[in-house]
Amino acid sequence: MTQLETSSKKDTKTVKVTFAVSPRGPYTATEPGGTTIATVLAAAKKHFRVVDDPQFVYVLAFDGQDAAGDATLDDVAGDARHVKFTLVKKITQG
Numbered sequence: 001m002t003q004l005e006t007s008s009k010k011d012t013k014t015v016k017v018t019f020a021v022s023p024r025g026p027y028t029a030t031e032p033g034g035t036t037i038a039t040v041l042a043a044a045k046k047h048f049r050v051v052d053d054p055q056f057v058y059v060l061a062f063d064g065q066d067a068a069g070d071a072t073l074d075d076v077a078g079d080a081r082h083v084k085f086t087l088v089k090k091i092t093q094g
Helices: 003-010 037-048 073-077
Strands: 012-018 027-032 056-062 082-091
Touching (some): 012 037, 027 037, 037 056, 037 073, 037 082, 073 082
Parallel strands (some): 012 082
Antiparallel strands (some): 012 027, 056 082
């Protein structure tokens, strides 16, 4: 394995997103550390077949806190190779 291959593999994160009310299994993927939370959220919403609407929005939570959409996996998980999110359905204030 070359240094580039090693570096490339090292720069990826295994992502797992769970959604308690879904009968589907968790969303899992391997993504570069620079992937934004918004990108992971979009893929997870597609996996779980949910969409935002005027009454509800979906967000990813990490360690009990909403993860900012413009943050990256590296920002959230640091040096960890695996990162677990929970998909949360929130009521919008109107």
